[in-house]
Amino acid sequence: MKPGSDELESSLPLPTFLIDPPSGWPTLGLKELWEYRELLYFFTWRDIKVRYKQTALGAAWAIIQPFFMMLVFSLFFGRLAHVSSDGIPYPVFVYAGLLPWQLFSQSLVESSNSLVTNERLINKVYFPRVCLPISAVIAALVDFTIAFTILILMMAFYGVRPTAAIVALPAFILLAACTALAVGLWLSAFNARYRDVRYTINFFVQFWLFATPVAYSSSLVPLRWRALYGLNPMAGVVEGFRWSLLGGSEAPGPMLAVSVSMVVLLFIGGLYYFRRMEAEFADVI
Amino acid sequence: MNNFAIKVEHLGKRYRVGGQERYKSLRDVLTNRVKAPFRSLRPSRKNGNGSSAAAGTDFQDQYPRRRNGNGFVWALDDVSFQIEPGEVVGIIGRNGAGKSTLLRVLARITRPTRGKAQIRGRVGALLEVGTGFHPELTGRDNIYLSGAVLGMRSTEIKSKFDEIVAFAEIERFIDTPVKRYSSGMQVRLAFAVAAHLEPEILLIDEVLAVGDAEFQKKCLGKIGDVAKQGRTILFVSHHMPSVVRLSPRTLLLDRGRITDSGKTAEVVGTYLNSGFGLQAEQCWPDPSSAPGNDLVRLNVVRVQNTSGESQQFFDSRESIGIEIGYTVMHPVTKLAAEFVVYDSQGVLLFTSANQYDDGLLELHRPGEYLSTCWIPGNLMTEGTFFVRVSVVEIQMPVKVHVFEENVLAFQISDPMQKDSARGRIAHDYPGLIRPRLEWKTRFSEREVFSI
Numbered sequence: 001m002k003p004g005s006d007e008l009e010s011s012l013p014l015p016t017f018l019i020d021p022p023s024g025w026p027t028l029g030l031k032e033l034w035e036y037r038e039l040l041y042f043f044t045w046r047d048i049k050v051r052y053k054q055t056a057l058g059a060a061w062a063i064i065q066p067f068f069m070m071l072v073f074s075l076f077f078g079r080l081a082h083v084s085s086d087g088i089p090y091p092v093f094v095y096a097g098l099l100p101w102q103l104f105s106q107s108l109v110e111s112s113n114s115l116v117t118n119e120r121l122i123n124k125v126y127f128p129r130v131c132l133p134i135s136a137v138i139a140a141l142v143d144f145t146i147a148f149t150i151l152i153l154m155m156a157f158y159g160v161r162p163t164a165a166i167v168a169l170p171a172f173i174l175l176a177a178c179t180a181l182a183v184g185l186w187l188s189a190f191n192a193r194y195r196d197v198r199y200t201i202n203f204f205v206q207f208w209l210f211a212t213p214v215a216y217s218s219s220l221v222p223l224r225w226r227a228l229y230g231l232n233p234m235a236g237v238v239e240g241f242r243w244s245l246l247g248g249s250e251a252p253g254p255m256l257a258v259s260v261s262m263v264v265l266l267f268i269g270g271l272y273y274f275r276r277m278e279a280e281f282a283d284v285i
Numbered sequence: 286m287n288n289f290a291i292k293v294e295h296l297g298k299r300y301r302v303g304g305q306e307r308y309k310s311l312r313d314v315l316t317n318r319v320k321a322p323f324r325s326l327r328p329s330r331k332n333g334n335g336s337s338a339a340a341g342t343d344f345q346d347q348y349p350r351r352r353n354g355n356g357f358v359w360a361l362d363d364v365s366f367q368i369e370p371g372e373v374v375g376i377i378g379r380n381g382a383g384k385s386t387l388l389r390v391l392a393r394i395t396r397p398t399r400g401k402a403q404i405r406g407r408v409g410a411l412l413e414v415g416t417g418f419h420p421e422l423t424g425r426d427n428i429y430l431s432g433a434v435l436g437m438r439s440t441e442i443k444s445k446f447d448e449i450v451a452f453a454e455i456e457r458f459i460d461t462p463v464k465r466y467s468s469g470m471q472v473r474l475a476f477a478v479a480a481h482l483e484p485e486i487l488l489i490d491e492v493l494a495v496g497d498a499e500f501q502k503k504c505l506g507k508i509g510d511v512a513k514q515g516r517t518i519l520f521v522s523h524h525m526p527s528v529v530r531l532s533p534r535t536l537l538l539d540r541g542r543i544t545d546s547g548k549t550a551e552v553v554g555t556y557l558n559s560g561f562g563l564q565a566e567q568c569w570p571d572p573s574s575a576p577g578n579d580l581v582r583l584n585v586v587r588v589q590n591t592s593g594e595s596q597q598f599f600d601s602r603e604s605i606g607i608e609i610g611y612t613v614m615h616p617v618t619k620l621a622a623e624f625v626v627y628d629s630q631g632v633l634l635f636t637s638a639n640q641y642d643d644g645l646l647e648l649h650r651p652g653e654y655l656s657t658c659w660i661p662g663n664l665m666t667e668g669t670f671f672v673r674v675s676v677v678e679i680q681m682p683v684k685v686h687v688f689e690e691n692v693l694a695f696q697i698s699d700p701m702q703k704d705s706a707r708g709r710i711a712h713d714y715p716g717l718i719r720p721r722l723e724w725k726t727r728f729s730e731r732e733v734f735s736i
Binding site: 014016017020022054120122125126127283 | 300395399405406408410413433439
């Protein structure tokens with residue numbers, strides 16, 4: 001399935017497709033993905049539209065969930081347990097951690113289930129299957145944007161001023177999305193074959209939340225272990241996000257580097273694994 | 286011969302026996318691994334004359350196919366053919382012959398196990414009605430969504446939007462969620478989008494089997510128009526009349542192999558004469574899967590001889606009984622069971638309905654009905670015939686409750702004996718019907734001079 005293969009003599013100015021058995025290592029298919037960008041847009045648009053179609057509160061849900069989690073965390077960890085928040089008012093601190101976390105967890109859950117929920121499409125029409133997990137992540141970015149407005153209000157309320165580091169913010173948002181997609185690629189391909197994934201994923205995400213410095217700061221972790229802590233890529237993402245927006249602690253150096261390399265590895269591996277499994281999705285799903 | 290649209294070389298697709306077996310969980314995988322050695326011991330079901338209801342999708346319910354002994358089955362086996370740009374080619378064959386698998390491979394939904402295919406041009410695949418539809422979204426949204434999924438650019442959809450809406454006849458409901466549409470409207474909208482696809486190559490799988498007759502005709506017409514514009518069309522159908530009408534060339538698939546290809550009339554003839562696809566009886570013991578809706582359901586349809594036995598091959602002198610059994614759930618007026626008979630060229634020969642039975646048209650009370658119509662002997666010509674059965678409310682607005690194409694088939698042969706219509710005439714004896722008509726010949730004796 002290589003569009004426009006050169007080995008084919010083409011007398012017509014038409015795209016030529018070669019259909020052959022899967023063999024060896026697949027290409028990443030990024031060029032084809034670009035050709036299908038419109039479909040990617042439509043999938044995202046559908047996901048967002050359908051999600052809020054039948055809810056009374058609509059897009060407010062994107063705010064309600066992180067907001068209430070922020071309240072609960074502030075009460076238990078901030079007020080009662082006096083967890084250190086690096087000198088930042090705890091509610092702002094935790095909300096700034098919850099935002100990238102929510103982006104990550106929502107993207108991860110939705111993208112992991114994206115193949116299974118679109119089973120009919122996969123069985124009836126061709127498109128690069130990777131469109132499905134990607135559009136799930138983009139749809140989550142929309143929710144993230146809505147929830148982000150609350151953070152701005154909170155920062156204004158508590159008088160927290162962003163530093164120059166804010167220019168790095170988009171990079172951390174992107175990193176959160178990439179982390180989710182990287183893991184989502186693995187899990188969605190796995191889910192197509194083994195439905196166990198569907199049942200384990202929520203448990204998995206909850207577990208991951210506590211391993212990530214959302215309710216607490218990574219400064220709780222002894223310095224010499226901190227780089228190792230970066231093996232959880234979300235540690236780097238959350239700390240980086242918070243740092244770029246609120247300042248507070250110093251820039252997360254080695255830990256972030258470890259996290260980024262981790263994401264790159266997971267991402268490339270996930271994409272290859274996904275492409276390799278793609279050939280049999282329609283047969284096993 | 287380089288100017289091809291589709292070129293298929295030694296294509297093969299292998300599935301594990303049990304077809305699209307799904308591994309639902311890791312545990313299943315483990316237990317399957319353990320059971321696997323025993324799987325081949327299971328007796329394979331030798332099915333032959335398919336007399337039961339419509340076949341499912343499970344391969345094991347079809348007929349046994351080529352196996353290589355390791356629990357695999359070749360759904361496609363060494364298939365090669367070439368299609369020129371602008372050709373319209375039909376694919377026929379029994380259920381499970383590999384027709385749909387072939388389309389799925391060409392549509393790039395699944396990869397082949399062996400061989401290769403080359404396709405020149407953009408491909409549009411129409412493997413079901415309403416691909417990409419989402420019930421929560423409005424008709425307008427779904428036109429865009431389904432169009433995009435089927436491979437249209439959004440500018441293309443925009444420019445054809447009004448045309449699609451008009452074709453579907455849903456102008457008033459365009460901003461209503463599709464889940465509130467009647468099933469007929471949903472099908473019309475889905476079709477309208479699909480019918481406006483304009484790829485160079487169109488793959489169509491049996492999608493004409495749904496929708497009401499009027500709309501089917503409209504779609505056939507639209508596809509015919511597309512064909513005239515020089516697009517390449519490959520389509521699978523059980524509906525011989527549309528195969529004959531649309532495609533000059535046809536491939537016959539059997540057990541994953543191409544067993545015949547060439548001029549449609551000849552291939553269809555081969556197929557029909559092989560006895561494949563002929564069914565003299567179909568019954569639906571389970572009402573939930575029977576054709577129909579919550580007012581009327583089909584129970585049984587049968588071609589029978591005068592002794593009341595199901596029969597497929599008739600002597601042209603025999604009367605042929607068409608039996609339609611249906612259940613009516615609520616009282617309904619102006620309901621009639623109908624059938625039409627096609628010949629193998631797709632020519633509709635005649636229609637008949639049970640409208641003259643006592644009081645039946647005035648009121649159908651809830652219950653089971655069994656209607657039999659007798660086609661007299663010495664009326665029809667030789668050949669293979671297909672029956673479409675429908676149950677409809679016959680007055681405006683006409684409501685179609687059951688509409689089953691090709692639900693029955695039977696064959697007639699003229700015994701060439703002295704009391705048949707053809708009698709002892711050895712030469713070609715053409716005609717759409719072959720009635721044995723009354724002749725009177727007067728003779729007067731006189732002297733005749735030879736010249």
